[in-house]
């Protein structure tokens with residue numbers, strides 16, 4: 001029968017330990033979750049500040065529905081550009097300290113739309129090897145020459161810039177706080193290189209916005225590099241607890257994206273309730289700095305705890321703490337051991353991360369309590385013993 005390859009493909013994924021399945025989550029997104037019917041401590045959410053169920057955001061969404069209804073009816077360029085979209089854009093530009101901002105339906109839409117609008121055939125994109133899949137796909141859509149430089153390797157980045165034809169349009173793209181390793185890009189050095197070789201810079205602050213920098217404005221703001229970076233994008237669905245994404249930069253950047261970006265033009269705009277909760281979220285990021293302090297406190301407590309259990313931790317200083325296991329099957333077995341002990345820490349495997357670096361990607365939230373972390377560390381202690389036993393067996 002035509003389609004037999006599907007079964008074979010699935011079988012192969014299972015044999016390689018790369019088969020993915022959906023877990024069933026009930027109730028709200030909080031520091032604990034109901035997963036497949038079991039109450040567990042949630043160590044794999046990007047809802048870093050715990051805003052996803054904030055009463056102010058719930059209220060904002062309800063009021064928007066009462067006032068504007070549910071759907072937005074059309075794309076932004078037709079009749080779907082509602083008051084709330086522009087209000088959110090002004091707020092996002094305000095947070096980022098840029099002239100303008102444009103809202104996209106998600107970070108994925110934003111990345112594919114930006115990269116394919118700014119660079120075309122004959123152009124050169126220099127992309128960090130750990131960049132997110134949405135950046136990788138954006139590079140493909142751009143039809144440009146793509147030079148992938150090893151993670152945070154400035155020498156190799158400079159080599160790539162040197163080799164690019166002088167007349168070619170060039171763009172360096174990097175995450176600021178990397179999603180799978182929790183480390184920061186050497187952004188000041190990257191910007192210096194970009195200026196030396198006449199390249200544009202685009203940053204993805206998906207995991208930094210709301211979390212790092214003054215008022216949660218991100219890594220670019222922390223380093224004071226806003227004036228030297230053309231494109232700053234980030235998502236509204238992670239620390240901000242809502243949905244959608246923004247691109248912040250000069251007014252002309254907004255205009256070219258409105259005119260060129262297919263993932264902006266050819267899709268129905270986000271509904272008013274989503275815009276209202278995102279607007280409320282940006283306000284909360286300013287108004288509730290104690291959430292960031294609680295998050296950093298939790299990061300330190302977890303790292304100290306894991307170190308005292310003799311786990312070796314990498315570079316991360318952030319809310320994203322990878323525990324590198326290596327082998328994909330072993331990584332999933334470890335994740336399963338933790339789940340049996342009431343801790344949900346997701347295993348991340350290729351192709352999301354490079355082969356041989358399968359890991360638990362532990363993420364913290366401002367709303368984890370001391371008790372949650374204590375229970376989680378106990379599970380890490382027990383699971384470690386269990387895994388060793390399996391090794392010997």
Ligand SMILES: *Cc1c(COP(=O)(O)O)cnc(C)c1O
Nearest residue numbers: 106107108132134179206235237
């Ligand atoms: C999650 C993520 C995106 C995509 O954002 P969504 O709004 O979830 O589509 C883009 N870049 C990075 C680095 C991400 O982690």
